[in-house]
Amino acid sequence: MNYWLMKSEPDVYGIEHLRKAAGKTDTWDGVRNYQVRNMMRDDMNKGDLAFFYHSNCTTPGIAGIMKITRKGYPDYTAFDPEEKYFDPKSDPDNPRWYMVDVRFVRKLKRVITLAELKEQSALAELPLVRRGNRLSIMPVSKQQWDHILSLE
DNA sequence: GCCAACGTTGGC
DNA sequence: GCCAACGTTGGC
Numbered sequence: 502m503n504y505w506l507m508k509s510e511p512d513v514y515g516i517e518h519l520r521k522a523a524g525k526t527d528t529w530d531g532v533r534n535y536q537v538r539n540m541m542r543d544d545m546n547k548g549d550l551a552f553f554y555h556s557n558c559t560t561p562g563i564a565g566i567m568k569i570t571r572k573g574y575p576d577y578t579a580f581d582p583e584e585k586y587f588d589p590k591s592d593p594d595n596p597r598w599y600m601v602d603v604r605f606v607r608k609l610k611r612v613i614t615l616a617e618l619k620e621q622s623a624l625a626e627l628p629l630v631r632r633g634n635r636l637s638i639m640p641v642s643k644q645q646w647d648h649i650l651s652l653e
Numbered sequence: 654g655c656c657a658a659c660g661t662t663g664g665c
Numbered sequence: 666g667c668c669a670a671c672g673t674t675g676g677c
Binding site: 508510556557558561615635637 | 673674675676
Binding site: 536632 | 660
């Protein structure tokens with residue numbers, strides 16, 4: 502089983518949106534980055550756990566935990582011209598973009614802030630805290646996962 | 654709102 | 666295949 506960190510802007514889609522979704526489950530769609538696409542398509546599996554990270558907001562940080570409930574499958578929002586993330590180059594017969602399904606597990610007792618994560622030498626290798634990193638989904642090692650939870 | 658960093662696009 | 670221009674991300 503793998504661990505992940507997944508970013509979203511809470512003004513657009515935060516952990517409360519997921520908590521209130523039907524079945525507390527939703528699609529993680531709209532990813533239009535090849536590196537992240539590859540991870541969703543090849544490496545994310547049903548049963549994996551992921552941190553829900555709030556980005557581009559007043560206090561960026563980890564807000565909760567979710568579970569992957571469906572492994573990577575074609576992101577159908579890419580096929581719909583009405584969708585914000587429509588991509589005419591993604592062919593339903595040869596999809597360019599993938600998504601996964603996620604289910605709310607719980608909120609953390611408090612948001613573990615980016616500033617705090619940056620102070621942790623144990624997390625120095627986490628892409629999130631590395632300069633210039635732009636991955637919206639990244640792998641988290643078991644050691645990093647446990648360390649982050651110990652901060653809660 | 655600024656801007657550094659980085660990915661993508663497209664002309665050549 | 667190079668690389669300048671452009672667009673996006675996301676912290677601050």
